[in-house]
Every structure is written in C-alpha cells, then in structure tokens.
Amino acid sequence: MKLDEFIAKNGSSFSKEAGDHLFRQGEHDQSLYIVQSGLLKAYYLSADGKENIKSFILPGDNIGSLMSSYAGKPSTFSLVCLKPCELTVVEFSALYEASKTDTEISAAIVDFLLGFGIKKEAREYELLCLSAEGRYRKLLKNMPGILDLVTQNEIARYLGMTPVGLSRIKKRVSG
Amino acid sequence: MKLDEFIAKNGSSFSKEAGDHLFRQGEHDQSLYIVQSGLLKAYYLSADGKENIKSFILPGDNIGSLMSSYAGKPSTFSLVCLKPCELTVVEFSALYEASKTDTEISAAIVDFLLGFGIKKEAREYELLCLSAEGRYRKLLKNMPGILDLVTQNEIARYLGMTPVGLSRIKKRVSG
DNA sequence: GTGTGGAATTAACCCAAGTTAAAAGTCATG
DNA sequence: CATGACTTTTAACTTGGGTTAATTCCACAC
Secondary structure (H helix, E strand, C coil): CHHHHHHHHHCEEEEECCCCEEECCCCCCCEEEEEEECCEEEEEECCCCCEEEEEEECCCCEECCHHHHCCCCCCCCEEEECCCEEEEEEEHHHHHHHHHHCHHHHHHHHHHHHHHHHHHHHHHHHHHHCCHHHHHHHHHHHCCCHHHHCCHHHHHHHHCCCHHHHHHHHHHHHC | CHHHHHHHHHCEEEEECCCCEEECCCCCCCEEEEEEECCEEEEEECCCCCEEEEEEECCCCEECCHHHHCCCCCCCCEEEECCCEEEEEEEHHHHHHHHHHCHHHHHHHHHHHHHHHHHHHHHHHHHHHCCHHHHHHHHHHHCCCHHHHCCHHHHHHHHCCCHHHHHHHHHHHHC
C-alpha cells in the first residue's frame, strides 16, 4: 500500500526499553507511532493518582495523541512501553498534508480512521452498557491472549475496576 | 466547502415526526444523515429491555451506523427522532467512493473523521475515568443546554445511570 | 376548577464493587 | 533455599448507585 511507502520514506525507526515513556499526559506530541514489536499501554492518571488504562497497543497497531496532533492541545493520556519496543514514528502533520494531495494516501487514512471509529464505538458500548463482569467476560472472549501479556492489575485498570474487584469477578466467573 | 456541494447534489432531504425511527438496532442502514433541524437520539437496547443512550444528535451534527455503512454488519444501535426533524441523507458508499478520487472531498472526510475520533475519545475518557456524579458534573459544565431539550430520564440513560440515581446526584450536587 | 398520565423525587432496601489491610503465591537474585 | 519485591487472593467493612414502589409535580385536556 502507498501508505506503507510513505511511512517508510518519511518515518524513522527506533527502540525503547520497557518503562520508557513516549509522551506523558499534558505534553504535546504530534507523532503517530507504529508498533513493529513489543507492547505499550496508553493510560490516564487522575488528580488523585489513580490510573485508568485507555488501551494496550500491540505489534501492527498505531497510536498517537489525536488531541495533540490534530487539535494542538496537550495530550490527555500518557504512552509507555510495557516491554522493549521497536517503533516507527511519522509526524502527523506530514501524513495530514500528504492526504490533502495524494488520493491513495488519503484513502488509506480514511480507511484507518473508519476502522479506528469502529473500535472506539465498540469500547464506548462496553463502558456504557456492560457491567464490570460483562466487560471481563467480553475480554475473555475477544482477546484472551492479552491476559498472558499484562498483569491482572493492568487488566483491571483497563476494564474500569480495581484489581481486587477483578480478582473477585474471576472467581465468580470461573468457580 | 466541496463536501456541502457533494451532499447537496447527491443527497436528498426529508422530514420525520417525533418518535419516527430512521433505523433500528440489528438492521442494515448504509446512510449518513445530516440534521438540519430537530433532535434525535441514538440508543442501545439490551436483551432485558434496558435502554442506554449513545448520543443526542443536534442540528449540524451527522449520524449514521459505521458498523453497517463501513463494516457491512447490522447496526449496533437504533436512531430515533425526539422532535420533528428536517434531515438530509446521503449514501455512505457515494461519499466513500467520491473520497477515493476527489482530494477535496477526502480532505473534508478526513477532517470529519478526526473530529469524530476526538469526540469518541472524550466520551471514552468520561465513561472509563469518571464516576456517575463526575459525568453529570461534566455534562453540566460542557453542555448545560441539553438539560432543557430532553427529559432527565434520557440524561440518565446517556450518562450510564438510572433516572433515580440521577435525581439523587442532582440533589447532592446542588443542595 | 378536576381529572389524567408522564416526569421527577423520595424512601427503603439491596448489592456490586471500592477500600484497606493482611495473607498467600510467584519469581528472580544472591 | 532464603530473601525480597511484586502480584494475586481473601476478608471485613463501606459506599455509590440500582431496584421497587409510593408520592409529588406538572402540563394539558375536559
């Protein structure tokens, strides 16, 4: 696809260690990151220090702060590596400008954004309509593999509950 | 903007009464609706008959089922008029095909989808990180006008709580 | 006025999940 | 295999919000 070529040409690759941040909540970061290998998490930190996990980012996924890249405001979340990562980075603006003149690139971006929209709607549905237990059951069904990649603590923060609550739910669901 | 012209040329306008559905959960509907006037709600109905409101759609907003339009699957939600509405409808596929060859249209669509993504992320944040009371306070601050447009019952279903719960929270917040 | 039907509030009770803290597992390192 | 640092589980207690049902508020019709 033309988009891959554009990214290969305009992007650059680098590695990060587990624990390294790509950016933090409140900072400006106008990049789009493509994950070649490794694992990251995007998370919110509330004023009283509580963490909520927005998403886990796996190889093949893309991540960046829309708020910072597109709206020019500080990022609402932080992005950190959970494992050593190989990443490719491309400036959002380069992609955005290219999309204005190149129909192949813009078509790829439209497809990307439509897929992104569908994913966000699915998450919205789960958070709005399902109970904590329902969200756990759905995760079990849809991405059971994630359970081996991250701690239960992180699964809980992703599902919008505490690790203690998740432990209880696990027991209820399996027992 | 070129997009407006495209919609004026390829779309058609019509009216609906309060209570009319544009489509229902489980149906296929591959249209994008542009609201000229009136008010609609998009909502999920669970197996046991509980309603959860995905969003209210105001004049100037657009709405359609991404799942149906883009992924070709049945819509995950229903769309109904809360007040008499003047709408313009355009087939998603027409827009999508046009975006592949026309850079002005695709640029407008990219902008639309980026804005859409930012809105969905904000909603995700609220549902993941805020308590019921927190979500109500945020709504009070960000769109106080909506309180006069729809019943408290509907506000509650939008915020992911029951009307009884919202009544309690209102009392707590103001009293 | 007097009904009538939906919307909102209130009250009583219930429960899922949060909180705090202790106990038990797990695993890497010396 | 002992030590220490997490992670997970368990327990005891608290709490926010759900549920059900009764009551009060309205707006509108008659």
